[in-house]
Amino acid sequence: EAGVAQSPRYKIIEKRQSVAFWCNPISGHATLYWYQQILGQGPKLLIQFQNNGVVDDSQLPKDRFSAERLKGVDSTLKIQPAKLEDSAVYLCASSSSLVLTRSSYEQYFGPGTRLTVT
Amino acid sequence: LAKTTQPISMDSYEGQEVNITCSHNNIATNDYITWYQQFPSQGPRFIIQGYKTKVTNEVASLFIPADRKSSTLSLPRVSLSDTAVYYCLVGEPGYSTLTFGKGTMLLVSP
Numbered sequence: 273e274a275g276v277a278q279s280p281r282y283k284i285i286e287k288r289q290s291v292a293f294w295c296n297p298i299s300g301h302a303t304l305y306w307y308q309q310i311l312g313q314g315p316k317l318l319i320q321f322q323n324n325g326v327v328d329d330s331q332l333p334k335d336r337f338s339a340e341r342l343k344g345v346d347s348t349l350k351i352q353p354a355k356l357e358d359s360a361v362y363l364c365a366s367s368s369s370l371v372l373t374r375s376s377y378e379q380y381f382g383p384g385t386r387l388t389v390t
Numbered sequence: 391l392a393k394t395t396q397p398i399s400m401d402s403y404e405g406q407e408v409n410i411t412c413s414h415n416n417i418a419t420n421d422y423i424t425w426y427q428q429f430p431s432q433g434p435r436f437i438i439q440g441y442k443t444k445v446t447n448e449v450a451s452l453f454i455p456a457d458r459k460s461s462t463l464s465l466p467r468v469s470l471s472d473t474a475v476y477y478c479l480v481g482e483p484g485y486s487t488l489t490f491g492k493g494t495m496l497l498v499s500p
Contacts, residue, residue, distance in 0.1 A: 276433075305487075312492070313490075313492055314477055314490025314491050314492055314493055315434065315488075315490045316490070317487050317488065317489075320487060328487055363433045363434075365433065376422075376439060376483055377422065377424040377436070377439055377479065377481065377483050377488055378436045378439070379434075379436065379488070380436075381432075381433025381434050381435065382433055383431070383432060383433060384431075384432075384433055
């Protein structure tokens with residue numbers, strides 16, 4: 273089966289500019305996640321969607337970050353305006369809704385988008 | 391969420407068995423133990439998950455003692471391609487989200 277797709281793979285912008293990332297999860301996966309991974313650290317969850325509804329966005333800096341998942345499939349994550357500290361890899365992951373009933377933390381991650389803010 | 395502690399780094403040689411231990415002293419009754427692997431420039435990959443005793447799949451084994459306050463990920467006969475960061479996570483699927491620490495950087499040498 274096709275994996276989680278993300279684009280672009282790399283992006284360089286100047287501070288105060290805007291940027292958007294796109295994610296296409298595995299077909300049929302109801303749950304979608306966006307993570308931020310700063311160099312040398314583990315991924316940090318930014319937002320979790322169940323279909324097109326938000327389950328958890330407690331760690332999303334809502335003054336500059338926004339995310340949407342229209343029609344419960346693809347998702348976009350936007351940063352506006354970007355700051356230097358936003359330089360990181362942004363990972364998208366998905367999991368099947370059936371996972372929750374199986375008591376599993378199995379998520380499938382995409383390759384990520386490496387963002388550099390100068 | 392239960393806090394986990396694991397070594398920052400480990401070194402091994404090809405063909406050896408590697409055991410990475412994770413400490414989670416305040417694990418809750420409904421928590422599961424999950425391990426992920428991450429190669430450079432890739433997203434993490436699910437390796438194995440368990441609740442108690444021993445779990446084995448085609449990639450690794452997970453040993454969990456009766457008190458569940460620690461767990462050990464065992465990689466049999468590692469190769470150079472097993473060089474990666476390994477994350478230990480503890481939580482209740484469906485109720486708490488994954489919280490990644492810094493992981494253990496495993497370096498396998500020839």
